[in-house]
Amino acid sequence: MRSVTTGKIFVGRDIPKDGLRQTMLRSNVKLDYMKDIFFAPGLHRDSVSADISKYFIADAIQRLYPNAVTSIYSSTCAFEVEFQMPQLDRLKTDGPMESYILGAIPFNEGTLAGTYKVHEEIFLNQLHRDRDKEFADVLYLVYGDQKTASLNRSVKDEQRSAQLPFDHRDWCLPLPALFHLRMNFLWMV
Numbered sequence: 735m736r737s738v739t740t741g742k743i744f745v746g747r748d749i750p751k752d753g754l755r756q757t758m759l760r761s762n763v764k765l766d767y768m769k770d771i772f773f774a775p776g777l778h779r780d781s782v783s784a785d786i787s788k789y790f791i792a793d794a795i796q797r798l799y800p801n802a803v804t805s806i807y808s809s810t811c812a813f814e815v816e817f818q819m820p821q822l823d824r825l826k827t828d829g830p831m832e833s834y835i836l837g838a839i840p841f842n843e844g845t846l847a848g849t850y851k852v853h854e855e856i857f858l859n860q861l862h863r864d865r866d867k868e869f870a871d872v873l874y875l876v877y878g879d880q881k882t883a884s885l886n887r888s889v890k891d892e893q894r895s896a897q898l899p900f901d902h903r904d905w906c907l908p909l910p911a912l913f914h915l916r917m918n919f920l921w922m923v
Contacts, residue, residue, distance in 0.1 A: 737842035739852055743861075745832040754873040756904050775822055785820045792817035836860055843878075846892070849885045853906070869899035877911040884908075 765771060775782045796803045796813060807813040839855045842848035857863045857874075876886055886908030896902040 736840065737844070737848070739839040739841060739843045739848075741836035741839060741852075741856055743834045743836065745834075747828045747831060754875070755871050756873045757871065759873060759907065775820075782820050782822065785818075789817050789819045843882055843885070846885060846888060849882075849889050853889070853903075857900070863900075865900045866898065869902075869905045872905050873907055874905055876906050876908050878908070880910050882908075883910040 792813070803813055807816075836856060837860055839852055839860075841851035841855060843852050857869075858865055863869065877883075878886065886906060890903040890906060890908070893901055893903045899905065
């Protein structure tokens with residue numbers, strides 16, 4: 735048995751043509767936890783929160799039991815009209831997002847050593863970025879599950895004193911992906 739990781743690159747429509755830059759990240763701006771997080775719409779037991787929960791539960795049921803849902807509702811469209819995700823401050827887009835599937839990455843991303851190897855495989859070997867020249871100001875949003883995001887943060891922390899921009903990892907902004915939420919609802923059902 736071998737560990738193999740996969741990856742996908744998304745090119746956001748609203749990202750500047752020359753990409754994100756480290757200077758765009760303002761880590762000194764603090765969130766107001768009360769205003770920005772605790773009292774944000776949908777995070778309390780309010781109507782937005784209830785609609786979000788209904789949507790995720792209905793979506794999980796529809797994906798798990800599509801025939802049963804079709805037999806109850808006249809069409810999938812009628813089901814989708816009844817259970818919609820609330821629209822809050824939605825960003826406008828210029829069309830579909832481009833995405834590219836990466837080749838196999840033969841390293842275990844579940845370890846720190848494997849995370850280092852995954853970075854090298856993706857950015858240096860598959861994307862052919864120059865280790866010495868192309869990481870000084872660029873910023874990549876690196877998504878993964880919670881463990882992957884945590885390992886990426888650990889790699890960044892370990893490399894704080896590194897000299898080369900690639901090794902220093904300021905170009906890496908680890909973010910937890912939210913697609914695991916749907917998997918959790920499916921397991922709950």
